[in-house]
Amino acid sequence: AARWSPELMAGQPGTERGVLRHYVGGRFLPVDATFPKISPVTGRMILEVAEGDEETVDTAVSVARRALHGPWARTSPDDRAALLRRIADELERRHEDLVAAEVADTGKSVSQARTLDVPRGAANFRAFADLIAGAPLEAFQTTTADGRRALNYAVRRPVGVVAVVVPWNLPLLLTTWKVAPALACGNTVIVKPSEETPSSATVLAEVMDRASVPEGVFNLVHGHGPGAAGELLTSHAGIDAITFTGESGTGSAIMRSAAAGLKAVSFELGGKNAALVFADADLDAAVAGTTRSVFTNGGQVCLCTERVLVQRAVFAEFRDRLTDQARQQRYGWPADPHTQVIPMISHGHRDKVLSYYHLATQEGATVLAGGGVPTFGDDRDGGAYIQPTVLAGLGSDARVNREEIFGPVCHLQPFDDEDEAVQTANESDYGLAATVWTSDVHRAHRVAPRLEAGLVWVNSWFLRDLRSPFGGMKASGIGREGGRHSLDFYSELTNVCVEL
Ligand SMILES: NC(=O)c1ccc[n+]([C@@H]2O[C@H](COP(=O)([O-])OP(=O)(O)OC[C@H]3O[C@@H](n4cnc5c(N)ncnc54)[C@H](O)[C@@H]3O)[C@@H](O)[C@H]2O)c1
Numbered sequence: 214a215a216r217w218s219p220e221l222m223a224g225q226p227g228t229e230r231g232v233l234r235h236y237v238g239g240r241f242l243p244v245d246a247t248f249p250k251i252s253p254v255t256g257r258m259i260l261e262v263a264e265g266d267e268e269t270v271d272t273a274v275s276v277a278r279r280a281l282h283g284p285w286a287r288t289s290p291d292d293r294a295a296l297l298r299r300i301a302d303e304l305e306r307r308h309e310d311l312v313a314a315e316v317a318d319t320g321k322s323v324s325q326a327r328t329l330d331v332p333r334g335a336a337n338f339r340a341f342a343d344l345i346a347g348a349p350l351e352a353f354q355t356t357t358a359d360g361r362r363a364l365n366y367a368v369r370r371p372v373g374v375v376a377v378v379v380p381w382n383l384p385l386l387l388t389t390w391k392v393a394p395a396l397a398c399g400n401t402v403i404v405k406p407s408e409e410t411p412s413s414a415t416v417l418a419e420v421m422d423r424a425s426v427p428e429g430v431f432n433l434v435h436g437h438g439p440g441a442a443g444e445l446l447t448s449h450a451g452i453d454a455i456t457f458t459g460e461s462g463t464g465s466a467i468m469r470s471a472a473a474g475l476k477a478v479s480f481e482l483g484g485k486n487a488a489l490v491f492a493d494a495d496l497d498a499a500v501a502g503t504t505r506s507v508f509t510n511g512g513q514v515c516l517c518t519e520r521v522l523v524q525r526a527v528f529a530e531f532r533d534r535l536t537d538q539a540r541q542q543r544y545g546w547p548a549d550p551h552t553q554v555i556p557m558i559s560h561g562h563r564d565k566v567l568s569y570y571h572l573a574t575q576e577g578a579t580v581l582a583g584g585g586v587p588t589f590g591d592d593r594d595g596g597a598y599i600q601p602t603v604l605a606g607l608g609s610d611a612r613v614n615r616e617e618i619f620g621p622v623c624h625l626q627p628f629d630d631e632d633e634a635v636q637t638a639n640e641s642d643y644g645l646a647a648t649v650w651t652s653d654v655h656r657a658h659r660v661a662p663r664l665e666a667g668l669v670w671v672n673s674w675f676l677r678d679l680r681s682p683f684g685g686m687k688a689s690g691i692g693r694e695g696g697r698h699s700l701d702f703y704s705e706l707t708n709v710c711v712e713l
């Protein structure tokens with residue numbers, strides 16, 4: 214298959230001599246300090262990226278604040294809906310550049326980038342354009358016990374300057390999932406993408422520039438997290454709210470610095486998601502669906518399944534069929550649309566995932582498939598590839614069943630009855646997502662609401678309605694985004710009471 218070697222970003226305003234630039238106050242900034250972007254496919258440097266410093270972040274915050282009181286403040290919900298639709302159109306015009314950017318940064322397969330990651334960019338903007346254009350105001354005709362009458366109505370205003378800090382696994386999808394509602398509600402944003410995935414964020418800035426988003430409304434600052442642009446941004450006094458997606462530990466660190474200024478936070482954090490496979494499930498669907506929910510994007514999706522609980526009567530059959538699927542995952546270059554096995558985002562992350570493979574063996578697990586690092590005999594040996602892996606034989610207390618691994622790996626565990634399945638699934642510090650595979654509709658509706666998870670899919674996975682609440686409980690997050698839940702986070706409400 215063709216080797217993926219993008220002539221990425223050449224000739225676009227977002228780069229200067231092959232270096233990705235910040236976008237602040239409506240212009241791409243001259244490059245100062247930089248850091249390298251390494252390809253997870255080959256281990257070679259493919260790009261250089263501007264590293265934001267205190268001055269970059271300060272400037273971004275002040276231009277974002279200034280923009281809040283400029284023409285942007287006088288836009289109506291319909292004006293902003295029209296702008297979001299223009300952005301969606303421009304994202305679609307840049308579709309192939311965005312695919313190239315996502316694949317270059319992450320090594321994900323071109324087919325996934327084309328069907329999942331990139332289309333969700335425009336979809337997110339369209340969803341929130343529709344939402345804000347049709348958002349009713351809340352009002353009540355009031356009569357009180359002592360006979361007074363009034364009209365109460367609540368008006369929405371923007372929160373202000375919003376910090377958007379996002380991870381490397383679904384870069385464009387996750388960034389636009391936050392930027393679209395933030396702009397819909399009239400805020401200004403400063404995006405700090407992951408240092409691992411700067412490219413699609415830079416194309417997004419080019420899209421904003423071309424869509425004539427008013428200067429200072431959308432800002433992009435590249436850089437690292439702790440002690441760098443990320444932390445400088447989330448701890449900045451001029452930020453009014455923080456929307457963050459990433460590791461739970463990072464969430465706590467951000468929350469500590471946000472506490473000083475009582476900043477509103479919306480956190481989408483880690484997960485240790487369970488699949489519950491009942492004996493009455495359509496096993497073909499359950500095997501196919503669980504293969505997807507375990508191995509999509511190399512297991513680097515917060516919603517991915519890492520714990521597979523299977524009713525004892527079908528445990529052996531399901532175990533053997535899922536193990537076969539793991540072994541049949543197709544290796545290939547990212548440009549090959551049939552490729553299913555992708556590299557971890559970095560050698561560091563691969564080392565982390567591999568350490569859990571070794572830990573599982575030390576904890577007494579059986580390795581049914583994978584368990585190591587593949588060899589290609591070509592440039593990919595310099596990349597961060599790892600084998601899709603299936604484990605079994607451990608209990609819920611094993612670290613492999615308690616800690617998020619965030620790789621192409623799951624552990625299979627049998628259960629006898631419904632209560633045991635629910636109890637085992639809920640034995641986790643996390644509470645993000647779960648899947649339930651059963652043909653019994655009564656069982657589906659009994660079990661799903663009992664699961665301590667923000668999102669439960671029945672006989673499906675990662676099927677999304679962008680109006681529904683999205684988020685996790687326990688260590689998986691704070692708050693919900695999606696539909697009106699995003700409007701509630703990205704706006705302040707003023708209730709007006711008029712006596713009649
Ligand atoms: N719940 C969700 O919707 C969701 C979605 C995707 C990923 N995730 C989680 O994200 C994690 C993987 O992504 P990651 O490795 O990029 O996460 P991460 O927490 O290491 O980094 C996320 C972002 O935060 C920045 N950052 C890191 N430390 C910071 C700090 N102290 N202050 C401010 N910013 C900081 C990083 O530069 C990056 O932009 C996994 O745990 C995964 O479960 C959750």
Ligand SMILES: N/C(=C\C=C\C=O)C(=O)O
Nearest residue numbers: 382383390514515516677
């Ligand atoms: N936030 C969303 C997906 C998150 C995936 C996590 O890796 C979404 O689909 O809106």
